[in-house]
Amino acid sequence: MVTGERPVVVLIGPPGSGKTTIGQALAGALDVAFHDTDAAIEADQGCSISDIFVLDGEPTFRALERAEVARAVEAHAGVVALGGGAPMDAETQEVLDGQVVVFLDVGIADAAKRVGFDASRPLLAINPRAAWTKLMNERRPTYERLATHRVDTAGREVDDVVAEIVSLLGGGQ
Template sequence: MGVGKSTVGELLADRLGTGYRDTDADIVAAEGRPVADIFVDAGEAYFRDLEREAVKDAVAGHTGVLALGGGAVLDAATRELLTGLPVVYLTMEVGEAVKRVGLNTARPLLAVNPRQQWKQLMEARRSLYTDVARVVVPTDDRTPEEVAQAVLDALGLKDV
């Protein structure tokens, strides 16, 4: 959350001359309401079902840069689907998260004690992220352009 995957994803797509897609945006478009509202109105389990299908559809039908929601890797079938793909895990520390999003924005999983919840989420998810990722790119104290370049370098890709 707040790591910059949408911003960096768009930069990467532009630099690679390809399309960009975000599965959270796909879900919002299909449901006609924000992710936070889906969590509140229908619950996390319902959202995770939508997310699983959105990722499956996107991986099958999109050949460009794809940004996944932070919880997508919680699903074993999604992790299996990502195996062998050039997955990039963008990391940041809690201090950077505070600087970027203040941890007080409309993020449904951070509603109470956001700093502690962010740390707990990351502790629970970190090994899943690293399991599916081909490369890990830290984003702390880097501009989105610097992160995009680090991703390109780590994957051995060149701009078009």
């Protein structure tokens, strides 16, 4: 279903920044729906993102991701959370142009506590701390460039982060 409505906000950031947890709470606070593009891809494909990486390769996953982000931004009027690598794609960057984008920033210590750096994160499977740091160093300039707002989630309660985002959005809808 394509509605032509824009998301209230699109959340971007690295693994462990809280995109799903904060996105769900933010959607509740704003009384809108929540859409996680990674979860949508897994539901559509009937397998985990990790399995898609292993069975079909990263290029296949990135193509699925690109299509899902474009569909979600076109059709979803609530809070949309993107996978950590989605904003690196040039076509996805174009889709995000003109959207309200919040970059959820986090340091490695908090990210490690949140995601545990397990096998469900295919790009972090080998030497997860070094891989996360490398990914973040590569991705940070893009996250910052695309962001309308940057919100640090490190060491903060979900409700505090949600309150800050609601304030940045002008107090809600």
